[in-house]
Structures are given as structure tokens and as C-alpha cells.
Amino acid sequence: MIVHFIKCEDYQAVEKKLLPVLEGYSSLFSPGEKVLVKPNLLSARKPEEAVATHPKVVEVVLRFLKDLGIFPYVGDSPAYGSLQKVLQVSGIWEVCQKLSVPAVELNEPVEVDGQRYKKIRISSKVFDFDKVVNVAKLKTHSQMVLTLAVKNLFGCVPGIEKSGWHIRCETNENFAALLVDICLIVNPVLSIVDGVEGMEGNGPANGKKKKFGVIVVSSNPFALDHAICLRLNVDPFLVYTVRESIARGLVKDYSIDGDWSSSIELPVTVPSLPVKGPLRQIARMIVRVPKISKKECIRCKICEEKCPAKAIDLSRSDIDYKKCIRCYVCHEVCPRGAIELVRRIFI
Ligand code: SF4
Ligand code: SF4
Incomplete structure (x- = not known):
């Protein structure tokens, strides 16, 4: 092969x-x-x-x-x-x-x-x-x-x-x-x-x-x-x-x-800490979460519609992080790049 x-x-x-x-x-x-x-x-x-x-x-x-x-x-x-x-x-x-x-x-x-x-x-x-x-x-x-x-x-x-x-x-x-x-x-x-x-x-x-x-x-x-x-x-x-x-x-x-090679900048979501056992809760606190940029958002509602956890409430431009499963679907579907991926500890 x-x-x-x-x-x-x-x-x-x-x-x-x-x-x-x-x-x-x-x-x-x-x-x-x-x-x-x-x-x-x-x-x-x-x-x-x-x-x-x-x-x-x-x-x-x-x-x-x-x-x-x-x-x-x-x-x-x-x-x-x-x-x-x-x-x-x-x-x-x-x-x-x-x-x-x-x-x-x-x-x-x-x-x-x-x-x-x-x-x-x-x-x-x-x-x-x-x-x-x-x-x-x-x-x-x-x-x-x-x-x-x-x-x-x-x-x-x-x-x-x-x-x-x-x-x-x-x-x-x-x-x-x-x-x-x-x-x-x-x-x-x-x-x-x-x-x-x-x-x-x-x-x-x-x-x-x-x-x-x-x-x-x-x-x-x-x-x-x-x-x-x-x-x-x-x-x-x-x-x-x-x-x-x-x-x-x-x-x-x-x-x-073929002899091609290159480099790539990986997403900021790549885990840098173990996420199993007792450390899981800590990791969840510093893992990247989505955040809606009110400046960039055009309120098309695609993210709200596609969020599998129903964690997005656009009436308040808010995301419920207790519900959010960090699937980043919202980031993927946003046509304006209006969803940032930030550390939860900084919110
Ligand atoms: S998909 Fe993007 S532009 Fe549309 S409502 Fe969500 S954050 Fe705003
Ligand atoms: S990361 Fe997934 S679960 Fe969290 S708000 Fe975005 S679409 Fe919803």
C-alpha cells in the first residue's frame, strides 16, 4: 500500500x-x-x-x-x-x-x-x-x-x-x-x-x-x-x-x-493536560470554551440552532458552560468567525 x-x-x-x-x-x-x-x-x-x-x-x-x-x-x-x-x-x-x-x-x-x-x-x-x-x-x-x-x-x-x-x-x-x-x-x-x-x-x-x-x-x-x-x-x-x-x-x-513535508499550527483546543481521573474537573476549567463576540456576531442564529447541547442563548449572547460539551460545532458553523475559543478561567 x-x-x-x-x-x-x-x-x-x-x-x-x-x-x-x-x-x-x-x-x-x-x-x-x-x-x-x-x-x-x-x-x-x-x-x-x-x-x-x-x-x-x-x-x-x-x-x-x-x-x-x-x-x-x-x-x-x-x-x-x-x-x-x-x-x-x-x-x-x-x-x-x-x-x-x-x-x-x-x-x-x-x-x-x-x-x-x-x-x-x-x-x-x-x-x-x-x-x-x-x-x-x-x-x-x-x-x-x-x-x-x-x-x-x-x-x-x-x-x-x-x-x-x-x-x-x-x-x-x-x-x-x-x-x-x-x-x-x-x-x-x-x-x-x-x-x-x-x-x-x-x-x-x-x-x-x-x-x-x-x-x-x-x-x-x-x-x-x-x-x-x-x-x-x-x-x-x-x-x-x-x-x-x-x-x-x-x-x-x-x-x-514523494518527499513533501511541512508544518502546521494546531488549534488552541489541543489538550495540554491529562483529562482523566480527578484532574478532569481542573482540565475542564482551563480547556478552551466558545465565547460569542458581540462585535462580530450578526445574530444569524446558526450556532444556536446547531448547538447539540442547546447551550446557546442568543437573546443574551450567552453560552451555558454547564451544558456545553466543548464540541466546537458553534465555532465550525459560524459564518462570521464570531465565536472565539477562550480559556474558561478568563471569562
Ligand atoms: S453563528 Fe456566529 S454570527 Fe451567527 S449568531 Fe452565532 S455567533 Fe453570531
Ligand atoms: S461547543 Fe458545542 S455544546 Fe458548546 S456551545 Fe458550542 S456547539 Fe454548543
């Missing part, structure tokens, strides 16, 4: 750099198959904001599949906003129109059992396809530390079903176990991470854009995520999904093709 690191300084060069590597995976597909291409379509942000997978990367993947006689579809269930709107703003709608590729909203859930979690409600549409190609984005994530190939498949859970999982899982470790379960169920045959431009700091939506100059490809999403951590000089055990993948023996031996 190989993890390919393809240096790519700008999106104009994607076709030239990525296509030859994809062609090495042609034997994974058979003409006439229906393939779901799953980008990261977190929310309606423009390509230059580096929140969603760049349309150029999606375009090259779709062209590659079409040239093999495949019927590709682009599908996701965004964290908020309609799929149509997110596709349009992200530039992927135009690509779909140009290539006559249908878009499919990943809704209509069915219950599927994972290794750890039972009755995971995943879009039934995922199972209508012969194969899935996972086209993720290289970004930090305030809850999971990084969002790469494995985390991207949480988009196969319909939007309305997502928030309940933050409550059910309770801890970041459990949430990572859910994400690994979903990745195993969806079982993408190929994963591609767009890191030409990505995000560092407090991602996945309101961090700092960073040019990493890389696209990463592998048939194994667990090895891919692990390899990216090492090349970013990030301890794989810090990234919850990678730690869980290692614990389950999913990061098999792999070889590397």
Missing part, C-alpha cells in the same frame, strides 16, 4: 500532477460503475477560503472517472445550508454542470451497525453506489485536531442526524471511534486530500488559510491520515481519529511516494 505525496504549488497544475497518479488506480474501477465522489463541502464558502475541497481537484477526479467509462456523482450533506447552495458557492456546481455530473444530497438515512457504535444513521444513497471516492481537504479541526480523509466521511451522515452524535459520544475519543466506524462502513476505494491550500489554527472553517502545496492519495484512508501527520511533524496520537485507527490496527504498513 502506497501513500503518494504530490507536490502541487497551485490549482492550475492539479491536472498535470494528479492525473498520472490517479491513472495508477484505474484497475480499482470497471466501466459502467456508479461512483460517489465525496468532497469536503462543510459550508457555503468560496474556493479561495480553503474550507471546501477545491473545484479543480474535484474536476480532475471526475474527468479521470469519466474517461474510464464510470458514472460519477458528487454527493455530501453539508453541516448547514442546502447542498445546492454550498456547491454553487464552492465552485463545484459549475464543474458538475460542465461535465454533466449529477449532484446527490446524502439524506434518507438507514441504520447501519459499526464495529463500536450500533444503529449509525447513514444516508441510504451511499449504498446505491458501486464505489466511493473520498476527496477531502487538509485542515485543522478544533475538536478532532485535524480533518483529513477519515473525518471527511462524516458527511455521509445526513446533516440533521449529525448533532445528536456529539451528545451520544460525550468525549472526543468516542467521537473519533464513531468516525472510524463510518469510514469502515463507507469503505472508500480511493482517498485524495487536497492540501494545495488548506487551513491551520482554529479550523475547520474559521482558521487561517495556509498553502501546503500538496495533494495526497492512497487507497487506505487510515494510512493516508497517519502519513500526513508524520509529514506535518504532528504526533499521530494527538489526532483523535488517527489514534483510534492505530488502536484498531487499521494503519497497516505502507510505503511513501
